[in-house]
Amino acid sequence: xxxxxxxxxxxxxxxxxxxxxxxxxxxxxxxxxxxxxxxxxxxxxxxxxxxxxxxxxxxxxxxxxxxxxxxxxxxxxxxxxxxxxxxxxxxxxxxxxxxxxxxxxxxxxxxxxxxxxxxxxxxxxxxxxxxxxxxxxxxxxxxxxxxxxxxxxxxxxxxxxxxxxxxxxxxxxxxxxxxxxxxxxxxxxxxxxxxxxxxxxxxxxxxxxxxxxxxxxxxxxxxxxxxxxxxxxxxxxxxxxxxxxxxxxxxxxxxxxxxxxxxxxxxxxxxxxxxxxxxxxxxxxxxxxx
Amino acid sequence: xxxxxxxxxxxxxxxxxxxxxxxxxxxxxxxxxxxxxxxxxxxxxxxxxxxxxxxxxxxxxxxxxxxxxxxxxxxxxxxxxxxxxxxxxxxxxxxxxxxxxxxxxxxxxxxxxxxxxxxxxxxxxxxxxxxxxxxxxxxxxxxxxxxxxxxxxxxxxxxxxxxxxxxxxxxxxxxxxxxxxxxxxxxxxxxxxxxxxxxxxxxxxxxxxxxxxxxxxxxxxxxxxxxxxxxxxxxxxxxxxxxxxxxxxxxxxxxxxxxxxxxxxxxxxxxxxxxxxxxxxxxxxxxxxxxxxxxxxxxxxxxxxxxx
Numbered sequence: 001x002x003x004x005x006x007x008x009x010x011x012x013x014x015x016x017x018x019x020x021x022x023x024x025x026x027x028x029x030x031x032x033x034x035x036x037x038x039x040x041x042x043x044x045x046x047x048x049x050x051x052x053x054x055x056x057x058x059x060x061x062x063x064x065x066x067x068x069x070x071x072x073x074x075x076x077x078x079x080x081x082x083x084x085x086x087x088x089x090x091x092x093x094x095x096x097x098x099x100x101x102x103x104x105x106x107x108x109x110x111x112x113x114x115x116x117x118x119x120x121x122x123x124x125x126x127x128x129x130x131x132x133x134x135x136x137x138x139x140x141x142x143x144x145x146x147x148x149x150x151x152x153x154x155x156x157x158x159x160x161x162x163x164x165x166x167x168x169x170x171x172x173x174x175x176x177x178x179x180x181x182x183x184x185x186x187x188x189x190x191x192x193x194x195x196x197x198x199x200x201x202x203x204x205x206x207x208x209x210x211x212x213x214x215x216x217x218x219x220x221x222x223x224x225x226x227x228x229x230x231x232x233x234x235x236x237x238x239x240x241x242x243x244x245x246x247x248x249x250x251x252x253x254x255x256x257x258x259x260x261x262x263x264x265x266x267x268x269x270x271x272x273x274x275x276x277x278x279x280x281x282x283x284x285x286x287x288x289x290x
Numbered sequence: 291x292x293x294x295x296x297x298x299x300x301x302x303x304x305x306x307x308x309x310x311x312x313x314x315x316x317x318x319x320x321x322x323x324x325x326x327x328x329x330x331x332x333x334x335x336x337x338x339x340x341x342x343x344x345x346x347x348x349x350x351x352x353x354x355x356x357x358x359x360x361x362x363x364x365x366x367x368x369x370x371x372x373x374x375x376x377x378x379x380x381x382x383x384x385x386x387x388x389x390x391x392x393x394x395x396x397x398x399x400x401x402x403x404x405x406x407x408x409x410x411x412x413x414x415x416x417x418x419x420x421x422x423x424x425x426x427x428x429x430x431x432x433x434x435x436x437x438x439x440x441x442x443x444x445x446x447x448x449x450x451x452x453x454x455x456x457x458x459x460x461x462x463x464x465x466x467x468x469x470x471x472x473x474x475x476x477x478x479x480x481x482x483x484x485x486x487x488x489x490x491x492x493x494x495x496x497x498x499x500x501x502x503x504x505x506x507x508x509x510x511x512x513x514x515x516x517x518x519x520x521x522x523x524x525x526x527x528x529x530x531x532x533x534x535x536x537x538x539x540x541x542x543x544x545x546x547x548x549x550x551x552x553x554x555x556x557x558x559x560x561x562x563x564x565x566x567x568x569x570x571x572x573x574x575x576x577x578x579x580x581x582x583x584x585x586x587x588x589x590x591x592x593x594x595x596x597x598x
Binding site for chain 1: 379436
């Protein structure tokens with residue numbers, strides 16, 4: 001080691017943690033920045049409406065006698081079974097809310113770094129590219145988890161509380177795992193999807209536009225091709241349809257479309273891999289040439 | 291003495307564009323200036339030194355350790371990029387604390403260090419204001435603060451004085467000198483010679499991706515002195531001024547610009563020239579409207595060095 005000519009400064013006496021979780025501060029900052037937007041806070045609160053409605057549904061399902069006047073004809077809908085949980089986690093409005101939340105709190109995750117050229121600040125610190133990507137993905141995963149995993153588990157707990165017995169749990173012992181794994185799948189997919197869109201532009205507004213375009217256009221394209229070719233396989237082009245198809249498989253239910261669920265899983269996985277490769281290249285490509 | 295930063299046979303190109311070529315370099319403790327015109331390869335070299343770019347050939351070692359893919363070395367290194375790299379919505383304090391947390395400091399330590407760094411760059415008063423409301427000078431100082439907040443032994447400052455007003459420049463020069471006094475190794479890039487003169491006498495000249503020369507500021511001055519200077523003087527009495535100075539032996543050439551009411555002198559001895567000019571101004575009450583040096587820039591020295 002070189003000799004320092006004159007040393008007037010004092011090193012920190014504490015012990016630095018070796019960072020196996022160097023991505024935590026990035027996740028924290030991302031979440032904090034999202035909540036600094038007032039619109040985001042409102043939207044975040046509003047995004048729990050479906051969960052509250054489903055929670056009420058669980059309560060009503062246990063008190064059908066009391067709510068007979070309201071629930072007439074809806075007994076089947078109010079039946080709490082795996083399909084009830086699957087329907088919550090594959091609701092269009094949930095995906096919509098996720099995308100809406102990510103428009104405000106996720107689209108800028110990488111776009112803003114590119115815009116402000118902040119990537120070089122990360123990589124001149126003891127941080128690997130994987131830490132950086134994991135940190136950014138963690139922000140999306142947190143919000144998707146709050147909208148899927150947390151209400152999913154809470155609904156299950158409510159069901160047990162309102163029914164006053166563990167029979168439901170014993171009847172469907174795998175349901176908790178289904179909720180956890182499908183939520184984790186959604187968290188992972190949306191993390192890659194949002195980061196992919198965010199990495200495509202230096203402007204968060206463009207990233208938002210790209211995100212919605214891919215999501216909506218894939219659905220429209222699937223529907224158009226289905227109309228033309230009358231083939232259920234056309235739905236493989238739709239992100240929403242694929243998520244619904246995979247969701248049904250996770251809950252051991254009949255898939256909504258007439259083709260094997262694993263094709264949907266394969267399509268989404270392929271998309272995710274390609275998106276990851278693109279993100280990885282984009283981060284590596286951030287080099288200022290002067 | 292072992293070099294703090296050592297670049298061995300570094301080359302980096304971008305497709306067909308050469309960034310730097312066969313750079314061999316040793317940087318010791320103290321302030322070293324990397325001097326070169328825009329596009330010379332300064333930022334490329336700094337990015338390689340800070341491990342953000344991988345050289346195509348060669349390697350960089352800091353304290354004897356390889357830099358590329360060695361994230362641990364970044365604890366000992368602070369980097370201030372040339373371009374603004376901020377989260378505008380954060381305050382200066384939040385920005386620094388957030389970046390410090392990436393090093394693994396506790397939250398309390400992050401806050402303490404952020405405070406200390408902001409104090410060092412005289413931004414304590416505005417620490418809670420959002421960065422987007424900061425002036426150019428403040429932004430530059432926040433950038434420097436983020437580089438030194440974790441108390442690194444090495445500071446890499448890419449054009450830290452660029453675009454600053456004189457007061458902000460003076461502040462930053464003072465700060466860099468203080469950091470030098472603390473024993474840090476500072477590599478600073480610039481394309482403006484007077485800025486560098488104020489910072490250090492240790493200079494590395496880089497041009498078109500190659501290290502042209504290395505030495506202290508007097509070496510550069512000597513080069514400049516052996517290279518004829520052009521001095522343009524705008525004055526209503528430009529003809530009279532030319533007539534008087536024509537007899538001086540250090541004047542090599544005189545050319546007139548009547549339309550601009552100016553005269554251009556070529557001399558080997560700048561100091562003699564200006565000393566005589568001062569005398570003449572006092573003796574003859576000459577009105578001088580403007581004094582400029584058309585080639586008093588690095589490019590002229592570089593052109594001279596590469597034999598253009």
